[in-house]
Amino acid sequence: MQGLTDKIILFFVCILNLTLCASGLGAVAAVLSVFTACSLATAFTNRKAHIMLTAAYFALCLYYPPAVIMSAPFVYCCFDREDLKKLICFIPFLPVGFYMGVRAGILSGACSLLACQLAFRRQMLEEKQRQLILTRDTGVEKSMLLSERNRHLIQKQNAEIQMATLKERNRIAREIHDNVGHVLSRSVLQLGAIMAVTKNDENMQGLLSPLRESLDSAMDHIRKSVHDLRDDSIDLELSAREILSPLKSSYTVSEQYNFSDNIDVKIKLCFISVLKEAVTNIIRHSNADKIDVTMIEHPAFMQLVIYDNGTQSKAEDNEGMGLMNMRERVRILKGNINISRENGFRIFITVPKDVQEADSEDNNS
Numbered sequence: 001m002q003g004l005t006d007k008i009i010l011f012f013v014c015i016l017n018l019t020l021c022a023s024g025l026g027a028v029a030a031v032l033s034v035f036t037a038c039s040l041a042t043a044f045t046n047r048k049a050h051i052m053l054t055a056a057y058f059a060l061c062l063y064y065p066p067a068v069i070m071s072a073p074f075v076y077c078c079f080d081r082e083d084l085k086k087l088i089c090f091i092p093f094l095p096v097g098f099y100m101g102v103r104a105g106i107l108s109g110a111c112s113l114l115a116c117q118l119a120f121r122r123q124m125l126e127e128k129q130r131q132l133i134l135t136r137d138t139g140v141e142k143s144m145l146l147s148e149r150n151r152h153l154i155q156k157q158n159a160e161i162q163m164a165t166l167k168e169r170n171r172i173a174r175e176i177h178d179n180v181g182h183v184l185s186r187s188v189l190q191l192g193a194i195m196a197v198t199k200n201d202e203n204m205q206g207l208l209s210p211l212r213e214s215l216d217s218a219m220d221h222i223r224k225s226v227h228d229l230r231d232d233s234i235d236l237e238l239s240a241r242e243i244l245s246p247l248k249s250s251y252t253v254s255e256q257y258n259f260s261d262n263i264d265v266k267i268k269l270c271f272i273s274v275l276k277e278a279v280t281n282i283i284r285h286s287n288a289d290k291i292d293v294t295m296i297e298h299p300a301f302m303q304l305v306i307y308d309n310g311t312q313s314k315a316e317d318n319e320g321m322g323l324m325n326m327r328e329r330v331r332i333l334k335g336n337i338n339i340s341r342e343n344g345f346r347i348f349i350t351v352p353k354d355v356q357e358a359d360s361e362d363n364n365s
Contacts, residue, residue: 006118007038010073014111033057034070041077050078072111079119181222188215236268236295243275244293247283252290259297267351270329271295271304277322278306278347286310286345297353301335304349311344 015031037057041050053074061068191212198204237257244253275293282288288310296303323339326347330337335351 006076006115006122007073010076010111010115010118013114014070014072031070034073037074038077041074054078068108071108072115075112076115076119079116079123181219184215184219184222188212188219191215234265234268234272236263236271239268239272240275240293240295243272243279244291247279247291251282251288254290254292256292256294256296259295259302263297263302264353266333267302267353270333270335270351271302271349273329274304274326274347274349275306277326281320281322282308282310282345288344300354301350301352304347304351306347307344309344 011034014034034057037053041053044050044053057071057074061071191208195205195208195212198208236259240257241255244255247253279291282291286308288308290309292305292307294303294305326349327337330349330351333351335349338348340346340348
């Protein structure tokens with residue numbers, strides 16, 4: 001916008017000067033010539049094109065000297081503050097202007113200097129604007145990088161907190177199982193022995209039976225609490241990452257996880273066991289150097305895909321105990337497993353999310 005305003009000012013000033021020094025069709029021809037030269041100079045911005053245009057315009061000025069009075073807009077279009085040597089090409093225009101008279105020479109020279117000043121100011125403003133935009137973009141980029149680093153840091157901290165919480169839950173479950181559970185078990189056995197000795201004493205049996213029921217109920221609650229703590233402490237994604245972590249030094253490992261936290265513990269244990277077995281098979285039997293693991297939750301089922309790019313396997317012809325165990329675990333959960341050996345080794349597993357319903361259907365049948 002600034003460049004258009006400057007050109008309009010220069011055009012009006014040059015036309016005013018042209019009316020003082022020339023008239024008739026020649027003046028119109030000079031205006032049309034400078035319009036054409038400015039358009040070409042704007043379209044072709046390289047240095048060689050500007051020099052050729054300057055030579056052509058100078059030849060026009062030699063043929064028709066009044067055209068030199070309209071040269072200021074052309075000078076404006078060709079000006080480059082980083083290549084001031086190009087201004088040398090406009091020095092021959094001055095004698096042509098003075099050829100028409102002192103006034104014409106002074107006016108054309110003054111307009112050319114004004115054009116240089118306006119062009120220099122415009123280019124300085126454009127450079128400042130570019131620097132401002134660059135500074136703003138750099139600031140936005142750094143802000144985004146900082147936000148991304150903070151997000152990764154928060155995720156890492158949350159993962160560490162979750163891992164510590166899961167380890168503490170496992171410890172509590174072990175403590176309850178090893179200490180309280182054993183004490184109650186021993187108490188139940190001792191009470192059973194006492195009841196066996198005093199089976200003929202109805203009074204003792206009447207006193208010991210409620211105590212036996214209380215201890216059995218306590219044992220049931222302890223077992224349920226231990227199982228709940230153990231089930232809650234299983235994090236499928238963290239477990240998968242721990243299984244794959246030792247491989248990253250020797251393999252290119254790609255991981256993709258997309259599921260919620262309320263996954264049935266049976267599915268978690270199945271996927272963890274399958275992944276462990278698959279990793280063991282890759283290390284022992286495959287020459288792969290790349291492993292892709294994908295766990296995705298769909299509306300009705302969970303999906304696990306394990307792929308390696310191995311081109312040969314020592315267990316290609318016969319399925320060993322590892323693959324048989326995988327099939328059995330998936331079958332128990334009413335899932336499907338597909339093993340493919342085309343372009344590598346791929347294990348594709350789908351398991352319905354409603355595991356209890358699948359188990360109940362199996363029992364009813």
